Amino acid sequence: MQPRDVKTKADAKAIIEERNASQIKVGVFDIDGVLRGKYMSRSKFLSALDGGFGFCDVVLGWDSNDQLYDNVDYTGWHTAYPDAWVNIVPDSCREIPSEGNTLFFLCEFTGPAETICPRGLLRRVLERADGLGFNALAACEFEFFLFEETPKSVRDKHYQQMTSITPGFFGYSVLRSSVMAEFYNDFMHYCNAMDMPMEGFHTETGPGVLEAALAVDSALNAADKAALFKTFTKVYAQRNGMMATFMAKWSADYPGQSGHMHVSLHKKDGTSAFYDEAGGEHKMSETMRHFIGGQQALMPEFLAMIACTVNSYTRLIPGAWAPTAASWGIENRTCALRAIPGSPKSQRVEYRISAADINPYIALAAALASGLWGIENKMEPDAPIAGTAYDVEFSPERTLPATLIDAAGRLRASKAARELFGDAFVDHYAATREWEEREFRKAITDWELQRYFEII
Incomplete structure (x- = not known):
């Protein structure tokens, strides 16, 4: 299976099993269009694929220089920077040519954070x-x-x-x-x-x-x-x-x-x-x-x-x-x-x-x-x-x-x-x-x- 053939959660699981991938890279775009992400273990990724996972909501509460906004309501010291929930987007699967067997998936904020998520904004339009x-x-x-x-x-x-x-x-x-x-x-x-x-x-x-x-x-x-x-x-x-x-x-x-x-x-x-x-x-x-x-x-x-x-x-x-x-x-x-x-x-x-x-x-x-x-x-x-x-x-x-x-x-x-x-x-x-x-x-x-x- 090729990465761009992945359309569903089942496809995502199948390509990971087929490639015996030990880690997967995930990322979400912030307000400035900066890609924030991390590597996940195979077991963590497969679990998150079904139910989503928590991502510190500070990425929606800081600028491109990682300086914290002091003028927003959604997140800040007043909310103690909890996790926001994100869903993995299965059909965003890609192979990064410089990283061998590592697959990459985009994510999108859900729940309250979805109202200010850049990708969620375009999807609603x-x-x-x-x-x-x-x-x-x-x-x-x-x-x-x-x-x-x-x-x-x-x-x-x-x-x-x-x-x-x-x-x-x-x-x-x-x-x-x-x-x-x-x-x-x-x-x-x-x-x-x-x-x-x-x-x-x-x-x-x-x-x-x-x-x-x-x-x-x-x-x-x-x-x-x-x-x-x-x-x-x-x-x-x-x-x-x-x-x-x-x-x-x-x-x-x-x-x-x-x-x-x-x-x-x-x-x-x-x-x-x-x-x-x-x-x-x-x-x-x-x-x-x-x-x-x-x-x-x-x-x-x-x-x-x-x-x-x-x-x-x-x-x-x-x-x-x-x-x-x-x-x-x-x-x-x-x-x-x-x-x-x-x-x-x-x-x-x-x-x-x-x-x-x-x-x-x-x-x-x-x-x-x-x-x-x-x-x-x-x-x-x-x-x-x-x-x-x-x-x-x-x-x-x-x-x-x-x-x-x-x-x-x-x-x-x-x-x-x-x-x-x-x-x-x-x-x-x-x-x-x-x-x-x-x-x-x-x-x-x-x-x-x-x-x-x-x-x-």
Whole structure:
């Protein structure tokens, strides 16, 4: 039996017996999209497969630097950090190429923790889509920089003067990919083996920056693959003497790193809900139009779920290949939403506001839920923008929050967010973003020292 043939608990037990596996690796994604997990003995795993197991709920109560939130209700010193229950997801079974006979399974929080679990959030949004008669498809594409560095060397260098794997600006370079052919081919085989295959892989503009377009799948599977891709790209890189970063923007000298999401809806009979042969020049159905209308209307309120770090907002400036308002257009890469006409199979929306730093579960939940809300409320979008969106003067309702703290406040106040995601998630997630901004405000940056140290 192959890992991706595993669909049920019985299948999971069978493959473990067949391989005589002595330990299994399990993991769950936290609020920031960081994979937290451990190895389990065979007997412990088989027991947990049937009844779940306890996982310290601190992973929902700390940030990406393991610092404890002091502003959330779900967990904290006031609850003494008990275990939260998690279920193993049998059909997430994978083989980690670098770990021989070790199998890997994703987990998902259940019980009270399920209300703030990122994977649980997306699953509930997809249940809403199912209730409306739709199946959602998605695919993520990530840009990431690679450096000839180690976790120790970047700290020794204070993240300055790092050596990228290739020099210069050289997007779509056949020269670079041919010189590094062994790396490209080995990494693509690694991703295929973990069931996170790429449809495309190429250099982007900047020293050592690559772009990987993951294959389309059902939305939950696509989120699993995207989240795992970010983690195991870092694993692969570090095991080969390199480091990868998925920051939205790591240097003022180079473009930011996108994490665009492609989404579409299909009806239960398998036909496209976005394509309409009678839909004019672009064959756009009323459903697709209302979907875009909802995404456009709610983007300012949901931005914290997409632009989720302080660093995210350094990318959202004019001329940086990133949108600056809740705009849309047909095949327009200066807009936040790019409607892509095509065949019934390919017609879709590219959600371009997102960077590579997204938590794929939370970001896809926001992109899909806002579109479903638009369908339910028959939201009409603005007229599509032709030409550059950077020259358009947008109304206040289309203007995006400029900082993470502002975005968190918009999310906290959003009635639509509370309807779509629940009060527990909105309150917890908004608090974590407010914490993130507060942590940043403690920092003294190089810019401040250079600007103020002598002169002021």
